[in-house]
Amino acid sequence: MMSGLVFVLILVIALLGLYILSDYTGYLEDYGASSGASSYPNGDEWEGDSWDDWDGGWNWDDWDGGGGDDDEEEIVAGGGGAYPDEGVKSAVYVELVDAETDRPIQEENIRFELYRTDITHLQEGSLQILNTYYPEKVSYRLYATREDGTFYLPEKIWQGNYYFHELNAPEGYDLAADTYFDVNELFDWPEPYVVQIRLSPAKNIIRIQMNDADTQLPVGGGTFWVIAAENIITMDGTVRYTTGQVVDTIYCDEEGYGESDELYLGAYTVQQVGAPEYYASMTETFTAEVEQRTGALPEVHEVEAEKTQIVLHVADELYADQNIGGARFTVTNQRTGLTQQLTTDSAGNAVLTNLEKGVTYTIQQSQTVGDYRPDSDTYEMVVTADGRVNGESSAQLEITNRVLRxxxxxxxxxxxxxxxxxxxxxxxxxxxxxxxxxxxxxxxxxxxxxxxxxxxxxxxxxxxxxxxxxxxxxxxxxxxxxxxxxxxVVALVLAALLTVGVIGLMVFLIRLAARKHEEARRKKQEEPPKEKQEKETPPAPKH
Missing domain, CATH: 2.60.40.10 (Immunoglobulins)
Structure with a gap:
């Protein structure tokens, strides 16, 4: 009887051990999704001591346990992880990779939800709540990447159809589409089922609108280079563009609108390399920042196109502020031989437009107004390939006309x-x-x-x-x-009379002064000396 009980007890212990070996996830510590770590299996289950022994570089010594979100309360029902016996259960390992380069994206705390689709009537599948049981039961509904951009699900999952739903994306990347995968055979912790979340680098466009600088009407036909203003590097470590690299060319349509191909996020310099007919190319560049899409179209960069023109101004040679209206000029296109006539307005100006690039124009005055003499010089004005004359979109030609005064x-x-x-x-x-x-x-x-x-x-x-x-x-x-x-004559006579009068007056005054001087001298001689008069005067009587 006793031996039978012992046999039953041993059988129960053996069954319990088999259950643990097949189902239990191992010693897993509580994990917070914000920590960027995930969960790892019990070390006793490894047949090697590092990731290199089973397709990776993860070292067992780095394992810190955990997975999911430790802020979640334990959920007993309504989300998965507690289905009836559905066959094998598999360990799942998730890694982020660039969809274009297949290189890993090492970014921490990228969060995901896990859904199952094969045993639910819900269109979007049922949210899976996974659990760890040691040292106490913890339930998880969110799973976050570690610093190396990977994580393990904290618990093996039953065979079935699943998908990961990304909640936030690494900087410079778009959210991944739901990543579907099927588990239909056994994968254990040393060689888990690997799910790659393929993330596409975020891209956007640069938009340009060209308008006439004077009329603000659309001008078609401009061409622009898009040049990387910095090294454009995505988080997988790939240098997409180097500083100074021409990455795209924008062609403006008949309405003056143009946009680039989709470009990686970053700063770019836009340089005009082709101007519309009869217009000058911009000498200045502008910077465009390609930013992540927000649902709205990116801003339009307004470009003002300046028409190539030569302004003739005719003025008086001596008095520059006297403008000459009505002066006529003959302008000859040296390529075609065609001529046109220009006449200055009341301000003395005549504007020559619709100038072809790479053409030399000769300008000669054929007529002036009044007694002015037309300028006899012949002027040559060269329109360069960039639509400029003497380096300017609007060149001034000052002409003067002479009159003999x-x-x-x-x-x-x-x-x-x-x-x-x-x-x-x-x-x-x-x-x-x-x-x-x-x-x-x-x-x-x-x-x-x-x-x-x-x-x-x-x-x-x-x-x-x-x-x-x-x-x-x-x-x-x-x-x-x-x-x-x-x-x-009258003036001379008057001058003579005036001179005689002045001389006579001067003689009179001199003689008068001399007479007075003589009288004063005589008077002084007739007076006795003062001292002598004092001696001869008797003293006054004393009373």
């Missing part, structure tokens, strides 16, 4: 003032009378005389002939005619 200034020979009522006639060197006039106290200004020799007759008297020469200069040429007139 002659001022005839008849003055009184004595008074040096302008004369009145004097007759004059102007003749050229061929004795042709060009102008006759009577002086009115103002100078006569002439602007229509060509270079040459001239003379002026006063009152038609050939004896009073004054000769001058007109030269080609922008300065005012003043001819002064000094005349002896009746006013001069």
């Amino acid at each position: 002659v001022v005839i200034h008849p003055v009184d020979a004595v008074l040096r003032t302008n004369t009145l009522d004097q007759q004059f006639a102007l003749y050229d060197s061929q004795d042709n009378m060009l102008e006759s006039w009577t002086s009115d106290g103002q100078d006569l200004v002439l602007t229509d005389l060509p270079e040459g020799d001239y003379y002026i007759l006063h009152n038609g008297d050939a004896e009073q002939r004054y000769t001058f020469r007109v030269t080609d200069t922008a300065s005012v040429q003043t001819w002064t005619i000094s005349l002896f007139t009746l006013r001069s």
